[in-house]
Amino acid sequence: MAPRMIGTCSVVRWTCIAAAAALALAGCGGAKVGDTGGATSSGGSCGNVNIAVNPWVGYEANAAVVGYVLQNKVNCKVTKKDLKEEVSWQGFGTGEVDAVLENWGHPDLTKKYIEDQKTGVDAGSTGVKGVIGWFVPPWMAQQYPDITDWHNLNKYAPMFKTSESGDKGQLLDGDPSYVTNDEALVKNLNLNFKVVQGGSETALIQAFKQAEEKKTPLIAYFYTPQWLFSELKLVQVHLPPYTEGCDANPEKVACDYPPYDLNKVVSKRFADANGPAYKLIKNFRWTNEDQNQVARSIAEDKMPPDAAAKKWVDANPDKVNAWLPAP
Amino acid sequence: MATVAPLRAVLIRPARGMVVAAVLVGWLVLWLILRGINTLPLGAAQLTDLHRSLNQLNDAIGASRDSNPIFLYFFNVIRLVVGEFTAVIQAIIAQPAFGGPIPLIGWLGAVALFAWISFAVANWRVALLTAGGLIVVGLQGLWQESMDTLALTLSAVIIALLFSIPLGIWAGLSDRVNRIITPVLDFMQTMPTFVYLAPLTLFFLIGPASATIATLIYAAPPAVRLTAHGIRSVPHDTREAGESLGSTTGQTLTKILLPSAKRTIVLGINQTIMAALSMVTIAALIDAPGLGKTVVKALQTLDVGTAFNAGLAIVVLAIVLDRVTTAASVRAEAVRRHGPARWPWLRTTLLVSGGVATLVAIWLSRTYVWAAEFPGDGGLGSAIAKGTTAATLWVQTALSTITGVIKDVITAVLIEPLQALLVTSPWWLVGAVIVALTVVIGNMRAAAISAICVALLVASGVWQDAMTTLAMVLVATVIVMALGVVFGVWMGRNRRADRVIRPLLDAAQTMPSFVYLVPFLALFAATRFTAIAAAIVFAAPVVIKIIVDGVRGVSATTVEASIAAGSSTWQTITKVQLPMAREALTLATNQGLIYVLSMVVVGGLVGAGALGYDVVAGFSQGELYGKGLAAGLAIVLLGIMLDRITQAAATRSGQAIHHR
Numbered sequence: 001m002a003p004r005m006i007g008t009c010s011v012v013r014w015t016c017i018a019a020a021a022a023l024a025l026a027g028c029g030g031a032k033v034g035d036t037g038g039a040t041s042s043g044g045s046c047g048n049v050n051i052a053v054n055p056w057v058g059y060e061a062n063a064a065v066v067g068y069v070l071q072n073k074v075n076c077k078v079t080k081k082d083l084k085e086e087v088s089w090q091g092f093g094t095g096e097v098d099a100v101l102e103n104w105g106h107p108d109l110t111k112k113y114i115e116d117q118k119t120g121v122d123a124g125s126t127g128v129k130g131v132i133g134w135f136v137p138p139w140m141a142q143q144y145p146d147i148t149d150w151h152n153l154n155k156y157a158p159m160f161k162t163s164e165s166g167d168k169g170q171l172l173d174g175d176p177s178y179v180t181n182d183e184a185l186v187k188n189l190n191l192n193f194k195v196v197q198g199g200s201e202t203a204l205i206q207a208f209k210q211a212e213e214k215k216t217p218l219i220a221y222f223y224t225p226q227w228l229f230s231e232l233k234l235v236q237v238h239l240p241p242y243t244e245g246c247d248a249n250p251e252k253v254a255c256d257y258p259p260y261d262l263n264k265v266v267s268k269r270f271a272d273a274n275g276p277a278y279k280l281i282k283n284f285r286w287t288n289e290d291q292n293q294v295a296r297s298i299a300e301d302k303m304p305p306d307a308a309a310k311k312w313v314d315a316n317p318d319k320v321n322a323w324l325p326a327p
Numbered sequence: 328m329a330t331v332a333p334l335r336a337v338l339i340r341p342a343r344g345m346v347v348a349a350v351l352v353g354w355l356v357l358w359l360i361l362r363g364i365n366t367l368p369l370g371a372a373q374l375t376d377l378h379r380s381l382n383q384l385n386d387a388i389g390a391s392r393d394s395n396p397i398f399l400y401f402f403n404v405i406r407l408v409v410g411e412f413t414a415v416i417q418a419i420i421a422q423p424a425f426g427g428p429i430p431l432i433g434w435l436g437a438v439a440l441f442a443w444i445s446f447a448v449a450n451w452r453v454a455l456l457t458a459g460g461l462i463v464v465g466l467q468g469l470w471q472e473s474m475d476t477l478a479l480t481l482s483a484v485i486i487a488l489l490f491s492i493p494l495g496i497w498a499g500l501s502d503r504v505n506r507i508i509t510p511v512l513d514f515m516q517t518m519p520t521f522v523y524l525a526p527l528t529l530f531f532l533i534g535p536a537s538a539t540i541a542t543l544i545y546a547a548p549p550a551v552r553l554t555a556h557g558i559r560s561v562p563h564d565t566r567e568a569g570e571s572l573g574s575t576t577g578q579t580l581t582k583i584l585l586p587s588a589k590r591t592i593v594l595g596i597n598q599t600i601m602a603a604l605s606m607v608t609i610a611a612l613i614d615a616p617g618l619g620k621t622v623v624k625a626l627q628t629l630d631v632g633t634a635f636n637a638g639l640a641i642v643v644l645a646i647v648l649d650r651v652t653t654a655a656s657v658r659a660e661a662v663r664r665h666g667p668a669r670w671p672w673l674r675t676t677l678l679v680s681g682g683v684a685t686l687v688a689i690w691l692s693r694t695y696v697w698a699a700e701f702p703g704d705g706g707l708g709s710a711i712a713k714g715t716t717a718a719t720l721w722v723q724t725a726l727s728t729i730t731g732v733i734k735d736v737i738t739a740v741l742i743e744p745l746q747a748l749l750v751t752s753p754w755w756l757v758g759a760v761i762v763a764l765t766v767v768i769g770n771m772r773a774a775a776i777s778a779i780c781v782a783l784l785v786a787s788g789v790w791q792d793a794m795t796t797l798a799m800v801l802v803a804t805v806i807v808m809a810l811g812v813v814f815g816v817w818m819g820r821n822r823r824a825d826r827v828i829r830p831l832l833d834a835a836q837t838m839p840s841f842v843y844l845v846p847f848l849a850l851f852a853a854t855r856f857t858a859i860a861a862a863i864v865f866a867a868p869v870v871i872k873i874i875v876d877g878v879r880g881v882s883a884t885t886v887e888a889s890i891a892a893g894s895s896t897w898q899t900i901t902k903v904q905l906p907m908a909r910e911a912l913t914l915a916t917n918q919g920l921i922y923v924l925s926m927v928v929v930g931g932l933v934g935a936g937a938l939g940y941d942v943v944a945g946f947s948q949g950e951l952y953g954k955g956l957a958a959g960l961a962i963v964l965l966g967i968m969l970d971r972i973t974q975a976a977a978t979r980s981g982q983a984i985h986h987r
Contacts, residue, residue, distance in 0.1 A: 031696040055612075057627055081614040082623070086949050087528050090389065096533040108949045117390060163738040164854050164934065172853060176944035183370055197371065197940045198853040200932040202626055206848040209629075210727070227628065250372065299628040 046076035049270075049277045050098045052088035053080050056201065057227045061294035062101040062126060064305035066284055068313055069320055076277045085109065085177060092267035093119035099281050100265045104130055104178065104223075105258075114265070121271045123264040123278075127285040128225060130260030132178070134171070134237040135222040137212040141235035150189060150239045157192040159217045165194040172220035173197050174204035180221055181253040185239065188254040193219075208232060225288045227299035279325035286319060346767045354760045358752050365753035367790040371940075374954055375788035381953030389529050402530045410536035413482040417535070421474035421616070433692030433699030434470055438462060439685040446681055449654035453647075460647035464640045468705015469618060473640050476617035479535065479610070480603045480644075483542035487599055491547045492592065495554025496580070499588070505555060510967070512548040517921070517966035519928040520545060520609050521946040522959035528613050538615030546603035553595025557588030586663055593656035600648045601837065607641055608839040622841050631719045631845045632712030638842035639711060645837035646830075723849040730850040738856055741805070746798035754790055757781075761968070769975025780968040787957045787964070795937035796927055797965060799855055803862040803923045804916065810867045811915055815874025816900055825875065832868035840865060840929045848933055858930025858939065866922035870915045877911020878904050913977035920969045927962055938962055 049070055053063045063080060070076040081088075081097065089109045091097025100120075103109075113120040136147060146152045153169075160169030171193045173182050182195045198204050204220055205228050211218035212232055222234060239256035246255040270278055290312070297308035313320050369375065374382075392398045418424030419431045432440065438461045446454035464473040498505040520541055531537040561584050569583040585592075611619030621637035692698040749757060758781035765774040784793050818825040840861050851857040881904050889903045905912070931939025938958045945955010 032694055055623065055627055060627075081533055082611065082620060083533060083614055084525075084612060084947060086947065086952075087525055087533065087613060090525070090529055091533050093389070093392070094529075094532050096528075112386065112949055116386075162852065162854070163735050163856070175947075176940065177947040179372070179948065179950075183372065195371070196853070196934065197931075197936040198934050199936070199940050199943060202629065202845060203848055203853040203933050205629055206845060207853055210723075210849055210852070213724075214727070302628075302630070302633075 046070070046074050046276045048077045048079060050079050050081060050091070050096060052083050052091060052097045052100050054083065054085055054088060054100070054102065057295045057299045058128070058225050058291055059102040060298060060305055061291050061308070062128075062284075064298070064309035065286075065294060065312060066099075066101055066281060068306060068309035069323065070277055070280060072313075073320070073324060074276050074280055089113045089120060089265070092265075092269075093117060095267070095269065098267050098270040098277070099123070101281070101284075102126055102128065102262050103265050104132075104262060105260050108179070119268055120265050121268050123266045123271065123282050125285060126262050126264055128262045128288050128291055130223060130225070130262045131236070132221070132223045132257040132260065134219055134239065135208075135234040136217075136219050136237060137208055138233050138235060139212055139215050140217060148235055148237050150191075150237055153219075153237070154190075154192050156217070160193070160219055162196070164196045168192050168194040169219070170194060170196050172204065172207055172218065174199070174221050175201045178223075181247060181250060181257070182221060184251055184253045188252060189239070208234060225291055225295070227292070227295040230292060230296045230300060276325045280323055283323040283325070285323070290316070290319070343767060347764065350760060350763050350767065354748070354752070354756065357756055358748055361753050361756060362747075362751040365755065366751055367754050367785065369788060369791060371944075372951075374951075375957075377786070377788050378951075378953035378957055381956050382950065385526065385952050385956075388526075392529065398530075405540075406531040406536040409482075409486060409531070409539050410534060412486065413479060413535040413539045416478040416482045417475065417616075419478075421471060421478045429693075429699045430474070431693070432689050434461075434465055434701045435698035436685070436689035436692035437474065439688035443681045443685040445651045445654075447678060449651055449658050451677070453651045453654045456650055457647050460643045463707070464643055465701040466703060466705070466707040467636055467640055467711065468703075468708035469621070469637060469640045470701035472616075472618045472621055472637065473644060476604075476607050476619065476641065477644060479538060479542065479615055479617055480600065480607070480648075482535075483539045483546055483603050483606075484596070484600050486539065487543040487547035487603075488550055488596065491550035491595075491599070492554050495551040495592070495595070496558060496585075498551065498555035499558025499584075500580075508551065508555075512551055513967055513970065514963055515544055516548045517924060517963045519925075519942050519959050519962055520606065521928050521942050522956055524609070524613055525946055525952070533614055535615070537613055538610040541610055541613070542603050542606040542615075545606050546599045549598035549602060550592075550595040553598065554588070554592050557591030557595070558584050560591065561587045589663065590656045590660040593652060593659055597649060597652035597656065600652060601645060604641060604645050604648070604837060605839070608841050619839070622839055626841055626845065629845055630712075630716075631842070632714075632716035634842045634845070635715040636708045636712045638838045641839060642834045642837045646833055649833070719846045719849075723846060727850050731852070734851045734854060734856040737802075737859075738854070741802045742798060742855055742859075745802060746795055749794040749798050750791055754781075754785055757794065758785075765972050765975070769972050769979060773971045773975035776971045777968050780964045784961055784964050787961045789938060789941060789954070789958050789961050792937040792941055792958065793961045793965060796935075796939065796962070799859055799930065799935060799937070800862075800920065800923050800927070800965070800969075803859040803866070804919045806859070807863055807866045807870050807919045807923060808912075808916060810863070811870035811874050811919065812905070812912075814867075814871045815915075816878055816904065818871065819875045819878025819904070820900075828871075832871060835864050836868045840926065844929070844933055853934030855930075855935050857933045858926070858935030861929055861933065862923040862926040865926050866919050869922055870919045873911055873915040873918060874908065877908030877915070880911065881907045909980055910977065913973060913980055917970060917973035917977065920973060921966060924962060924966045924969070 051063050051067060053060060067078045067080060071078050081091075083091070083097070085100075085103075085106060086109065088097050088100050089112075092113055114122065134150075140147055144156065147156055157169035160171070161167070162170045164170060169192060171182060171186060171191075173180055173195050174197075176197075176199065185191070186193050186195060198207065198220070204222060207218055207220060208222070208228065209232065210216065219237065224234075228234070240254060242256045242258050247253045247258065264281055264284065266278065266281060294308050294312045297303045297311060298305055301308075303311070414422075417430075420437050421430055424430050438458050441461060442454045442458040445457040461473075464470065494508065498508050523544070524541060527537045527541055531540055565583060565587060566579065569579045574582060607615070607617060607619040608622050609619070611617070611623045618637045618641050622634045625631075625633035625637065688698070758778070761781055762774050762778050765777040784790055787793070814828065818828055843864065844857075844861060847857050847860055851860060885907065886899060886903060889899050894902065927935070927937075927939040928942050929939070931937070931941070931943045938961055941951070941958035942955045942962070945951045945953070945958065
């Protein structure tokens with residue numbers, strides 16, 4: 001019995017000590033939670049807008065600026081969701097996503113969600129022009145000026161040999177998010193190259209950085225606008241020029257990629273409601289140079305997207321005012 | 328006897344080795360004649376009818392989600408329950424809740440609460456570790472992200488345990504249930520998450536519910552397996568003793584089986600938590616909040632420093648959770664064996680006063696800003712990020728020439744020949760060789776499973792990619808095993824080496840692979856070897872740990888006898904310790920293969936191509952969804968096949984040992 005008694009005693013004692021310590025701590029005080037108050041509740045008239053953020057910096061620049069303007073000038077509540085393209089478009093039907101702010105063509109998604117399921121709607125161009133193609137690091141374009149013409153690629157093919165490409169030159173393909181015609185192009189243009197799947201944008205960017213740093217040869221699938229260009233001016237290799245319909249049959253493609261007019265896609269429900277947020281997104285339109293500025297702030301200067309957006313918005317009031325929906 | 332045993336072993340083993348050699352030579356000869364025919368190639372953008380019909384199925388499911396009663400009454404209910412549960416835990420520790428600017432509990436309260444829980448389930452040492460670990464992630468500037476990750480992990484684990492422990496008990500009691508459930512668990516663990524990530528958001532919408540469910544699918548199996556294993560391992564006598572005393576099944580379960588199996592069950596919970604944490608970065612791809620998002624975002628701009636900082640926070644959380652659950656399992660065992668601790672009143676006292684202190688800390692954290700929001704600006708985090716970036720740059724410039732040579736040599740000597748053999752042989756020849764080898768090193772049952780797997784691989788339409796992947800998996804496993812034997816023997820014989828290396832192994836196992844992919848890409852370019860290197864980092868720790876365990880398991884008297892007989896260190900290792908640790912070596916090979924296989928998809932992101940790339944592309948492009956699913960199934964088939972072959976081989980070598 002005795003130990004138990006001691007036990008009870010000490011429970012009481014410890015409790016007292018703990019309570020005393022707590023009171024002492026509390027006495028130290030400090031600012032109280034909720035004191036700061038005044039946090040402007042951004043509920044407002046416009047409601048909640050769900051913006052998908054696809055995983056590349058250019059897209060993030062669009063989302064940052066549109067989100068910032070919606071929040072601060074149109075008084076909406078913005079929820080950003082980090083998603084891949086396919087999942088974002090899926091969200092139109094389930095009501096989880098209202099807007100996709102930079103779409104690179106994606107005929108498969110367009111067919112499935114805009115034409116068949118009718119859950120998505122085109123909301124017009126972002127004004128940004130996308131280019132897809134084959135690129136080489138700047139040092140190569142300088143040293144071998146004629147490499148930018150595809151006719152000369154076979155001449156240089158041995159230079160591009162790697163452990164992955166056997167006795168052919170390596171053409172590095174990258175981001176699995178895009179349909180590429182590269183296998184067909186290599187075959188139809190009789191190029192002595194083998195397509196090697198890099199598998200991610202990260203792999204491509206790292207490959208270009210290394211190639212320029214160590215002056216090693218590299219030719220790879222890439223695209224612009226892309227933040228890397230502010231650091232490394234990659235040079236495009238010209239394939240036979242694109243003409244309307246030359247890529248109709250994926251097996252027979254022998255021409256360059258089409259120029260892309262990057263657009264916005266929104267959910268049908270969101271468009272039909274025709275609220276101020278939808279009007280702003282529909283009006284949103286800027287240039288490659290604008291996007292690059294914001295992307296550079298995010299990628300190179302490591303600014304939080306919101307701060308990068310604020311910087312650009314403050315510097316370009318005219319452009320922003322043109323997007324605002326008429327009151 | 329002592330002289331007869333090795334003799335018999337010598338007589339049996341070469342015979343088997345010779346058959347294996349004969350099969351391989353026969354394969355080489357036939358390959359020379361037949362190479363290039365019946366190789367079932369399929370281009371990157373090409374699809375088979377199976378892939379197209381899987382696409383259609385996926386579309387049909389998506390189109391019917393508003394009308395289908397299964398969606399309306401089944402999936403939606405699950406989504407609501409899981410989503411709400413996760414939201415509640417988030418509201419308690421992570422996200423601003425109930426209209427206030429902070430979660431229900433601020434950082435001070437959370438640190439106190441978790442430390443108190445650690446003390447309650449284990450001991451004061453891990454309680455201190457918990458408090459320290461949480462403060463470190465706070466100093467890294469990642470408090471909220473870490474709490475989001477913790478909330479998601481905990482809710483996934485809690486929900487997983489609600490199902491997996493009862494299921495594990497059932498599988499432990501019934502052989503039939505166990506047989507049915509094992510392939511399902513294999514499937515859940517080897518099917519790449521990328522394959523079901525997009526459909527999950529269709530079923531359960533984008534948000535915490537989908538992230539939690541994706542995590543728990545992958546994390547639940549270890550708890551089921553180890554619970555079943557724990558119940559099964561209760562000695563027969565113990566169980567019978569209870570039954571002969573007239574206890575009912577329920578009484579046997581609660582009074583005898585569960586207490587005896589408690590330690591193993593807690594170990595299962597430990598493994599489930601670790602598996603859940605390893606899903607953090609992948610779940611971020613469907614908008615799961617937390618550290619994974621930081622890692623993924625940082626990689627868009629190749630910001631290795633920031634990614635590493637967040638990865639390190641995941642490692643810290645993993646080590647804390649691991650040590651707490653391990654200590655809890657040790658305590659469970661100690662309490663069972665020796666009864667409660669020596670001074671129960673002391674523990675009670677500490678528990679009660681700690682509880683009061685925790686309540687005070689929670690109150691403080693709800694009242695004062697300094698206790699609610701983690702103070703400071705994450706100075707430790709930016710220092711770590713800067714240091715890592717500098718170190719990575721240095722490594723990349725200093726080493727990339729040498730590493731490039733290593734990559735080229737291993738590619739030319741190991742990967743290319745093996746891949747050529749597997750990929751350019753006719754499919755039926757490869758299938759025949761696999762089945763024949765299974766018969767020789769395993770048994771007929773495993774051979775039947777191999778044959779079925781080969782047939783299904785052919786049907787999947789991605790046979791050639793599967794063979795390319797198999798070649799890489801085998802090369803990676805060989806390297807992993809070589810590392811495992813070297814480090815395993817070293818650490819098994821040298822406690823100091825063990826103490827120094829073990830934390831590094833823990834870190835390598837829990838650091839999200841996305842973090843080190845960027846420097847690896849710089850060192851080895853986008854190649855198959857980079858994929859292999861990533862797989863080695865992930866798989867080697869497990870293999871090393873198992874082999875250390877096996878080497879330690881060799882009885883000290885045997886080792887001493889060998890030394891007394893005049894054996895050199897080398898002889899002791901190769902003639903005594905390694906042969907006697909043979910069961911551990913086979914188990915290590917089995918786990919090595921499975922762990923390597925689970926990195927195939929990550930390999931697809933860095934130049935491995937083949938199945939890994941198919942899965943990633945299927946997740947990214949609607950048209951390739953069916954092919955990605957088929958590739959995911961192919962990975963599962965490879966996993967089941969390799970697992971059953973190595974297990975059969977293990978059983979066989981186990982029998983050989985027992986015969987001796």
